[in-house]
Amino acid sequence: MSRPELLAPPEIFYNDDEARKYTSSSRIIDIQTQLSERALELLALPDDGVPRLLLDIGCGSGLSGETLTEHGHQWLGLDISESMLDIALEREVEGDLMLADMGQGLGLRPGILDGAISISAVQWLCNADKSCHEPRIRLKAFFSSLYRCLGRGARAVLQVYPENIAQRELILGFAMRAGFSGGIVVDYPHSSKRRKEYLVLTCGPPSLSTTTPEGKGEDGESCSDEDSSEDEENQTVCISDRCRPRKKQKVNKRGKGRDWVLKKKEQMRRKGNAVPPDSKYTARKRKDRF
Amino acid sequence: MRLLTHNMLSSNIKGVANGFPLKIEVVTVVEKEVEFNIEFLKKMFSKVEWKALAEASRTMGYTELPENADASMLDSDDFLHKFHHALLELHLEEGALVCPETGRKFPVNKGVPNMLLHEDEV
Numbered sequence A: 001m002s003r004p005e006l007l008a009p010p011e012i013f014y015n016d017d018e019a020r021k022y023t024s025s026s027r028i029i030d031i032q033t034q035l036s037e038r039a040l041e042l043l044a045l046p047d048d049g050v051p052r053l054l055l056d057i058g059c060g061s062g063l064s065g066e067t068l069t070e071h072g073h074q075w076l077g078l079d080i081s082e083s084m085l086d087i088a089l090e091r092e093v094e095g096d097l098m099l100a101d102m103g104q105g106l107g108l109r110p111g112i113l114d115g116a117i118s119i120s121a122v123q124w125l126c127n128a129d130k131s132c133h134e135p136r137i138r139l140k141a142f143f144s145s146l147y148r149c150l151g152r153g154a155r156a157v158l159q160v161y162p163e164n165i166a167q168r169e170l171i172l173g174f175a176m177r178a179g180f181s182g183g184i185v186v187d188y189p190h191s192s193k194r195r196k197e198y199l200v201l202t203c204g205p206p207s208l209s210t211t212t213p214e215g216k217g218e219d220g221e222s223c224s225d226e227d228s229s230e231d232e233e234n235q236t237v238c239i240s241d242r243c244r245p246r247k248k249q250k251v252n253k254r255g256k257g258r259d260w261v262l263k264k265k266e267q268m269r270r271k272g273n274a275v276p277p278d279s280k281y282t283a284r285k286r287k288d289r290f
Numbered sequence B: 001m002r003l004l005t006h007n008m009l010s011s012n013i014k015g016v017a018n019g020f021p022l023k024i025e026v027v028t029v030v031e032k033e034v035e036f037n038i039e040f041l042k043k044m045f046s047k048v049e050w051k052a053l054a055e056a057s058r059t060m061g062y063t064e065l066p067e068n069a070d071a072s073m074l075d076s077d078d079f080l081h082k083f084h085h086a087l088l089e090l091h092l093e094e095g096a097l098v099c100p101e102t103g104r105k106f107p108v109n110k111g112v113p114n115m116l117l118h119e120d121e122v
């Protein structure tokens, strides 16, 4: 599947058609809701039932914002696509919306936010969609303004789909340069489909509360002889390389039982081949050799 | 757009030193009922720029907010309900936000302010 980021600028890609398609797919709704739930969990807001004031960056048609509403929070969403915001209006989301480009920096008062989330949006900043676009300048404007409008100790959790390691490092680098502490949380690092990554950023210098939380499903398939400090990209490679043949073996073992062998032998006999007679040992389970 | 949002927004145009508060030009205002949450209001009170909120609410045709407010007023139910109404229930549906320094207008359509900057404003 090609990356939408490579097809067109976001405000063109998310046109009326795409915005509607996006928001009526139950698969997309499920995924975006799960990502938003997880982002909210990683925001680690105090568990006191008090609604917080949150920002949803690249809020689109409001799928991510709805999760914030369900948890009782007030939110402001911004997006660059009018078509996506139109759908959000149609769906009567509770948050306020604004048409804005995060790459131009966020025009919000300093320290006003209790937290921010962004679901599947920030990687768009890595593209230069116009001649005046310089990804580094846009990333810098975005992260430094995000840092400014968050309260001290507040978090931003950004779920991203970087295209490659270089993009991931580019994004994280600008976040760190803006003054954030934190890092990347990878959920299900060993599954190419379920693997999701979140920048978990805290406003202010590193402290106990800024240590990056653990990802989910990290030990789902063990990779014991591999140094755990290895970066996640390497882990993914090592796991997929070693697991694929293992999976195939399983299929071989399970797939062809006694019935299948008997049938094949019968076919061979009919063709006139010399085939050993069937016995109670035919297609018996053999001991694993290793 | 609620006045809560208006109270957060500031003009982001290159070279503008103080882009807050944006002036409001009203074409239509709508009211939408929102659940009253006292904890949220108390928390927001310390963050809100009161003068900007009071003036914005007056521009929107709501004249019940006092010119000045301090935390002791949070004990008054009457005050809290007015604060709640101004902050969360009044929406600018059609109109514009105006940068206080440059006069640049950001149009508000269907309740959504268009804060996109032109190339030479970034």
Ligand SMILES: C[S@@+](CC[C@H](N)C(=O)[O-])C[C@H]1O[C@@H](n2cnc3c(N)ncnc32)[C@H](O)[C@@H]1O
Binding pocket: A010, A011, A014, A032, A057, A058, A059, A060, A061, A062, A063, A064, A078, A079, A080, A081, A084, A100, A101, A102, A103, A118, A119, A120, A121, A124, A125
């Ligand atoms: C995959 S959608 C996700 C929408 C929503 N967060 C959700 O979870 O359903 C990505 C969104 O990012 C928005 N986007 C991309 N670049 C943006 C930018 N520079 N500023 C603001 N929004 C942007 C797109 O318009 C699109 O609505």
